[in-house]
Amino acid sequence: MADSRETIFNHAFVVGYPIKHSRSPLIHGHWLKRFGIEGSYERVAVSPENFEAFIAGLKSGASGFRGGNVTIPHKEAACRLADVLDGLAEELGAANTLWMEEGRLNATNTDGIGFTASLDASHPGWDGVDRAVILGAGGASRAIVQAVRDRGIGEINVVNRSLERAMELADRFGPAVHAHPMSALSEVCEGAGLFINTTSLGMDGEPVAEMPFDRLLSSALVTDIVYVPLMTPILLQAKARGLATVDGLGMLLHQAVPGFERWFGQRPVVDEELRNLVIADM
Template identity: 35%
Template sequence: MKKWFAVIGDPIAQSKSPEMHNAWYEQEKVDATYIPVHVKPENLQQAVASFKLLGASGWNVTIPHKQTIIPFLDELDELAKKMGAVNTVVRTADGKLKGYNTDGPGFVKSLEAAIGTSKRTEPVLLIGAGGAARGIAFALQMVGYKNITIANRTVEKAQRIVDEMNAGVAITIQQAEENLDTYRIFIQTTPAGMSTGDFALPFSLEKFPTGAIAADIVYNPLMTPFLQAAEQKGATIVNGLGMFVHQGAIAYEHWLGNYPNTNAMIARLTEQLGGK
């Protein structure tokens, strides 16, 4: 029997998830399809009930439903509980709906595909304290990163994540800028640099250390101003496309039991986005 999966959001037309997952089904010879479904916030409960009734095997969840879908699910995994956000729903063998969050783990897989696992003791500066930063902070902690500093314009938001992690340090953006040379891994999680928004740096990189690692979760454009400036300082660059592909691959594994070819997908989407 053919399986079907989906991604829900408002808006949803811009999502590259259907193209990615359908390509994987074709490569893996899986009899399945993946569709985008535009769900308005006021229709979310009805949509979840409909997906369950119509036999969806699972679906992805994007803005603005990552938090509000939780009351309509039967259970959550550990990371989704900590984050209070879900981006992947799995229909279990007994018909229950279980929520996962693959964003943070997807970022960690992307980062370590580029730099390996030997850097987990290095000091990390996480820039921003929104939902993405929260997921990445917990995911880094879960695999063994211990020296994490979170910088945000509103330091109280960063402090809340640190308190929940029971680890790390919260500082202001200005403090981060003044002490950049004390960190080795930089993770930019704010919207700064998005092609649809403020195409700018989160702060001055004057004190950026030579040979550090610079990652950004934005993937359109592939090279944000932050990554461009860090590359000029000799940094190892990790763009946001790997996070997008790996979070999707983790969802795929939850649904179908194996990990798809991420390298080929990253190459395919990189070409589409004008990269090399």
């Protein structure tokens, strides 16, 4: 039987610290309106020292939320404090989506599947490549490495400024994932069919060094998780070489889908109208 709380509350949150800049309320607000659901999705600023109490309020039902999204700096703590982790959250050690079910707090991480869903929507068949290059080894990279590995890409080369961090990531995700220093970037790009930037390079308006995109397959797809600006310096370099590109906005929109479906019971779509709404807000 469904938890009685589920029939009472139609409220979800995004919790972070700071949280002002989150675009999630715009996305979920759009879908709530689209479905005519009387509910809310609100920003909640919670400092690290108060996060455990916030989760306690969620579990007891006192806060009135059905679930929500978790962002920086709480993704690891959310994973620790949840009662039930799915396989993705458990392996990553980080959760971005929480929901109450039968009195227990469930957690998953939708960042990686948001990324792959974005590629599925714009370039179906993208996962037919043999080799991928992933630049960066931070939290976003972890979720993307996991999702790309789960789609069966046989060789994933992670290149990072700190080699140690790339090595930790390779150890965590098994034999398909290899760690390299920045100096190996050109070499690992040779013959690769997918290039993913997960670093903040290009976000601050600073120029970005020339990427060795001449080494990629001519059919390669280049993606960037940075979405401000939409056309990042890395994507512009790829375009100049005639390569296909995918911007980072799709990942942001698609990672929101599973949460909305959990909390509000309807599966929303990512369409041009939503994309344009978020672009207009940038």
